[in-house]
Amino acid sequence: MRIAPGEYFLQGNEACVEGAIAADVRFFAGYPITPSTEIAEGLAHRLTGKDGVFLQMEDEIACISAIIGASWGGVKAMTATSGPGFSLMQEAIGYAAMSETPIVVVNVMRGGPSTGQPTRASQGDVMQTKYGSHGDYQVIAFAPASVQEMFDLTVDAFNYAEKYRVPSFLLSDAEVGHMRGLLTVPEAINVVERKEKGLRRPDEAYDVPDDLVHPFPVFGKGHKTMITGMTHTDKSKIEPEDVKVHQELVKRLSEKILRSRKDINKWELIAPGSKTMIISYGSAALGPKEIAAKDDRIGLLRLKSLWPLPEEPIYEAARQCDQILVCEMNLGMMYWPIKRIALEAGCKRIELLSKVGGEPPTPSEVRHKLREMGAI
Amino acid sequence: MELFEFYRKDRWPHVFCPGCGIGTVMNCFYRAFNELELPLDKTAFIGGIGCSSRIPLYINSDALHTTHGRAIAFATGLRLAKPELKTVVFTGDGDLGAIGGNHFINGCRRNVDMTVICINNNIYGMTGGQASITTPHDYQSTTTPYGNKEYPFDLAEIAVAAGANYVARWTTRHVHELTRSLKAALQKKGFAFVEVVSQCPTNFGRRNKMADPTQMLEWFRQSSVRRDKTKAAEVDHVDLNLAGQITIGEFVDRNRECYEELIGVGKHG
CATH class of the missing domain: 3.40.50.920 (Rossmann fold)
Incomplete structure (x- = not known):
């Protein structure tokens, strides 16, 4: 149930929870880690099973794997973590980029390297977000600076993940995650739905002018979808030895984000x-x-x-x-x-x-x- | 359903070596699935990385070929997000028991409804024959040139201890029993685990004086001990070596409530 329009005093992490619910998140997998834990706790209350699934997994690798799996089930999926957990997720972030899976990862950044400063703020993961997994890929990342933006940019993170079929990040930090402040929830919130294969687009707003973002073939609808992290053709045929197939795939994955910079960037x-x-x-x-x-x-x-x-x-x-x-x-x-x-x-x-x-x-x-x- | 309605002929030729046990498992699985008349369009197949994890890509349905070791975690998300889908995981000993060991034991414990089939060939086949967590003691591999000094995992016993609802182990020599167990696993609500001890003539047999696949099948025949026909205390382990034994049979068949039922997720699907 989405938070009613109005004014609230909330913690940054709580505003992120409300933003996720407003963006229609239906699956959250998390693992306890300071300073992001309030997001998992908040969604554990809100996703009760009937209206969505909250899952506490055995580690952060399992969390991001589970939300990628859930996304292929056709629902909006998210995880939240901080430095050490974010490091563990890197391989799967590359998988999500390669398989073009819309997911949202919230990183409430803390001081690193290693265990560092669990309760203190940092911006040490901004490069890892883009360069942490192996190979060439592009992602979308937002940096909130207030409680209001923890809400607004969480919604945006979901919208852009869906629009471009890409892992999308909310790079918060312990300071913004734990600050309390005013959240104004508007009457109307723009929520982008997935561009599903086999359906007519319900909303022109997310129609990307070029054709670099392919319609999403949800599992269980007879598409015989084949999803792999290996180099594959547009028809999902594995071609790891084919120079041209790899070039075309990796260039398209980058290009679909880079050419849409003006649509994505906010300042x-x-x-x-x-x-x-x-x-x-x-x-x-x-x-x-x-x-x-x-x-x-x-x-x-x-x-x-x-x-x-x-x-x-x-x-x-x-x-x-x-x-x-x-x-x-x-x-x-x-x-x-x-x-x-x-x-x-x-x-x-x-x-x-x-x-x-x-x-x-x-x-x-x-x-x-x-x-x-x-x-x- | 004909064999090539179930498997994608357009993806032939496959990557498996001549004499590989994976073909036997694929054949048994096709028979089990077909006899149960399960809807292929409503079944998703998930694999990790490795030879056996390639099976989902040959099946004519939705397939998720994931990262190394994490197939069960991916399957957990998919299954809970879309509970009307049946989820079947194909994995191997390295994928499931080594890099994915944590997801394996927690998958058994969480008891989300899925069928996990582990083709245990005792070796890392795809990378050329390195020792795995199930390579028998003192056997040869490219990373154990003086013999494997470690002792193997017993995957089926781990699954029992971790809480899976159904656990069975067979070998590629026991095709009828395996097919029956696959049917039982596919019908079981909750986490069902079937381990198939299989031959890798290219990378395991060749270095261990069993280059001919039939030699390994003969080894399986001689070493296998039926769990239900021997005193349990003596055989509750896999001790794969020439002097030892492979305990085969159904290890557990119970009906603990699966996770979906407990959180009521099945209802919204």
Whole structure:
């Protein structure tokens, strides 16, 4: 049962649960891990068996395997985890990309490497999300920075997973997952249904203009579907030795996401055209947002989606400013692709404010860095 | 249903070597499935990685060829999401007992309705003959050139201890008994496990003085001990070596409530 429209004060992880229910999740498999556990606990209450299945599996590999299986049963499926569990899921993330299975994985990021800081926030998994499994593939990833976005972007993660038949990620962190704040649930929520094989499309909204996303052949409907992680033709015939088949498959899997960048990417822009732009995302953007709201010398590009890389807004921001400060909670991950785009746009100075240790950079830390850069 | 209505002829030739036991199991399974007149369109076949895990891709129905070791976890999700589908897992000793061991024991414990058929050829066949968790003690493989110093898993006993509703073990020499057990497993509500000790002449027999598949079948005949015809305490294990024995038969047949019934998932399907 979807949460009624209205205003609520909720925890970030609770808002994620409500977003998943609003997006019509029917299957959740989870394994306890801090700081994402509230999502599993919340969905254990909501998915009782009759209206959907909650399953606690034996490990995170089993969780992601089970949701891929459930997705082929035709339902929307999700798991939630954090660093160590996310590392265990990597092989199956590649499988979901290769088999074009829509799934949603929530990663409430914590400090790593290894067991690291279970109760503390980090943004150390942003590269692993895109590059963690072997081989070339593309995924979709969102980075919420508020309780509201934990709801909104969870719905979006489901919608884009269905639209592009791809694993889709919500890259939250301990700070956003555990913060309490206002959630406004609107009357109407756009929910994208699966483009099923053999059915007429019920909604033009998810009609992809090109034909790179094939209709989804749900199991049990007589399609004689054959799904494999091996190199296969469009008719699912295994051809692991065929050079051309592999090239066509892997290029299409990447291309269907990359060419739809403009459809997928989301961002927030404060004071565009400022001489100094901060580029940030997730809870690392909270401090910069305080500053950009008050100081008209500073602008902010807050990325709400990280993958596929939002090249256009970064390029545009870099083209109009003298210098950029990238602010993130790792030792510099998104900094490098952002720097590459900014240099292409002619921006000469791209600095990094990196903060690890479990808390977002404070406004005064950001100001200190901006002073160093001569921006304020 | 004709054999080639059940199996996809357009996927022939298959990958299996001459003399492989998988063909025998496929034949027995086809007979069991056909005699029960089960609806093929409402049955999904799931495999992991390995020779035996390729079987689902040759069956003329929905097939999920998954990652190594995780077939049971995939099948659990599929089955619970679409309870009107029957789920059948084909797996091997390495896929099920080594890399997938955790999913195997927890699958038995969780007791979701599925039929799991493990073709145990005592070796990693597809990768060229490395020792597996069921390679007999002191036998040869490419990774045990001085003989296997480990002792093998008893997969059927693990399934019994972990809580499966139905457990049986046969060899490719026991085709009638195997077919009967496959029928029982397909009809069983809950987690049903059938282990088939099988020959891999290419990568197991060849290195262990049984290059001819019939030599291995003869070995199975001589070594097999019927569980129901011997005192249980003496035979409740598989001790696959030339001096030892393979305990065969039905190990357990019980009716614990399956997971779907317990959470009421069958009703929404």
